[in-house]
Amino acid sequence: MRPTDQVQQWEWIEAYYQNKLPAAERLVFEQELARDADFRETALRLQTADEALRILSLEHTVRKTVRHELAHRQPLRRWRLGRVVVSGMVLIGLGLAYLTFDRVDLQSYRDDVTLTQRYRASGDDLQETDLTPRQRAFYRDFFDAQAFLANGQPEMAIPSLETLSRADSLRPYFRQAVQWHLLNAYLLNNQPDNADATFQLLDQSGEPVYPINRTDRWKVWWQIRWKKLAP
Amino acid sequence: MTSQDQKLYEDLCSDDPRRLAGAIRLLTRRVNVIARRMVLGNSGTRSDVDDVVQDTVLAVWQQVRSGSYQVRPDVALDAYATTIVRNKWLRTLQRRSVVVPGDLDENRTSDAFTEDRRLPDLEEALARLGQACQRLLKLFYWEGYSMEEIARLLEITMEAAKVRKYRCMLRLGEILRKKNGRAE
Structure with a gap:
C-alpha cells in the first residue's frame, strides 16, 4: 500500500531502489510507478541523486586515501633523508676524530733516504769525509732529536731542533725537515702556540721541498687548533 | 593480468x-x-x-x-x-x-x-545545492552518520532532518536529470 505521508513515501521509494521491499510490495510500487507520472518523476530524481551521492562519496574515499597514502610517505622520505644526514655527520665525526687523535707517524720521516744518504755515505766513523764538522754536528743533533721523538721524549728533542732551526746556513730541504720535526715535538709536548708559529714558518719557507704527507699536514694543522681550543 | x-x-x-x-x-x-x-x-x-x-x-x-x-x-x-x-x-x-x-x-x-566527465558533472551539480544541503548530504553519505545523529548535530527533529535530506536529494536529482536530458 502506497504511504500517504510525504516522508514515508520518500522512504518507500528509497527502500525500493535499495532492494529492501518484499516482492509483493515491489509489485505495488511498480504499479504506482506506471500509474502516477509525478510519483515516477519523484522516484527517478531520488534514485538519480542517491546514485550520484554514492559515487561522490566513493570518490571522496578515493581522494582521501590517496592523500593519506602520499602524506604517509613523507615521514619515510624524511627518515631516509635523516639517515643520510646522520651518516654524513658520523663520517665527519670519524674524520675529525682521526685528525684529532691519530698522531703523525714520524717513523716514515726517520726513514727518509734523501736526508740520510749523504751522512751515511760519508761514513759515520771516518774522519775523511766531505762533510764539515759543523755539518756533521747538525746531522748528529738532528738524528738524536729524531731518536728522542721516537722514544717519546719530545722535551729532549726540542732544544736540539730549536738550535738547528736557528742556523742560517741550512739547505732548504734540511731546514724544512728540522721545522717539521720541531713542530711535531712541540705538539707532542703540548706547546700548540709554538707548534703554530713553526707551522707558519714552514709554510713561509718557500717552495716545499721536504716531502710532507698531505694528510699529516692536515693532522698537525687540526691538532694545533684542537689543542689551542681544548688545552 | x-x-x-x-x-x-x-x-x-x-x-x-x-x-x-x-x-x-x-x-x-x-x-x-x-x-x-x-x-x-x-x-x-x-x-x-x-x-x-x-x-x-x-x-x-x-x-x-x-x-x-x-x-x-x-x-x-x-x-x-x-x-x-x-x-x-x-x-x-x-x-x-x-x-x-x-x-x-x-x-x-x-x-x-583518460577523460571521464561524469564525476566533474556530479561535483558541479552538488555544488549548485546550498551549503546546508551539501553539509547534510555529506554527513549522511560521506561520513556515514545516521539520520538520528544528523538531527542531533543540526539541532532539529529527526522528521525535519529527513524532510531536508529528501528535498535536497530531489533538487540534486532534478539538476542531474536536466543535465542528462540536455546531454542526450
Whole structure:
C-alpha cells in the first residue's frame, strides 16, 4: 500500500531502489510507478541523486586515501633523508676524530733516504769525509732529536731542533725537515702556540721541498687548533 | 593480468569503502613508482609526482568503475596506469610550455582514453545545492552518520532532518536529470 505521508513515501521509494521491499510490495510500487507520472518523476530524481551521492562519496574515499597514502610517505622520505644526514655527520665525526687523535707517524720521516744518504755515505766513523764538522754536528743533533721523538721524549728533542732551526746556513730541504720535526715535538709536548708559529714558518719557507704527507699536514694543522681550543 | 591485478580490479569496483580504500592504497603505491620514474625523469618535481599520482589513481578508478577499462589477460594494470600517467604529465608539460621529450610524446594516446566527465558533472551539480544541503548530504553519505545523529548535530527533529535530506536529494536529482536530458 502506497504511504500517504510525504516522508514515508520518500522512504518507500528509497527502500525500493535499495532492494529492501518484499516482492509483493515491489509489485505495488511498480504499479504506482506506471500509474502516477509525478510519483515516477519523484522516484527517478531520488534514485538519480542517491546514485550520484554514492559515487561522490566513493570518490571522496578515493581522494582521501590517496592523500593519506602520499602524506604517509613523507615521514619515510624524511627518515631516509635523516639517515643520510646522520651518516654524513658520523663520517665527519670519524674524520675529525682521526685528525684529532691519530698522531703523525714520524717513523716514515726517520726513514727518509734523501736526508740520510749523504751522512751515511760519508761514513759515520771516518774522519775523511766531505762533510764539515759543523755539518756533521747538525746531522748528529738532528738524528738524536729524531731518536728522542721516537722514544717519546719530545722535551729532549726540542732544544736540539730549536738550535738547528736557528742556523742560517741550512739547505732548504734540511731546514724544512728540522721545522717539521720541531713542530711535531712541540705538539707532542703540548706547546700548540709554538707548534703554530713553526707551522707558519714552514709554510713561509718557500717552495716545499721536504716531502710532507698531505694528510699529516692536515693532522698537525687540526691538532694545533684542537689543542689551542681544548688545552 | 595477474591474480593480484584481478583482486585489485574487483576491489576497485567494490562499493564497500574499506575494500575500496585498501585497493586504492595498493594502486597508489604502484602508480607512485611509475610516476616518479616518468615525472622526475622529465623535468618534474616531487610535488608534480604527487599531483600526477592523485589524478591517475582517480582516473583509473573511474575507468574501472565505469567499465571503460575491462580486464584483459594480455594487458597488466600497470601498463594501463603508465599510459594515463604519461598523458597527464604530457598535458602538464604542455600547459607549462615545456618542450616535450620525443620518446614521451611518441607514446601518447588519445585524451578520450583518460577523460571521464561524469564525476566533474556530479561535483558541479552538488555544488549548485546550498551549503546546508551539501553539509547534510555529506554527513549522511560521506561520513556515514545516521539520520538520528544528523538531527542531533543540526539541532532539529529527526522528521525535519529527513524532510531536508529528501528535498535536497530531489533538487540534486532534478539538476542531474536536466543535465542528462540536455546531454542526450
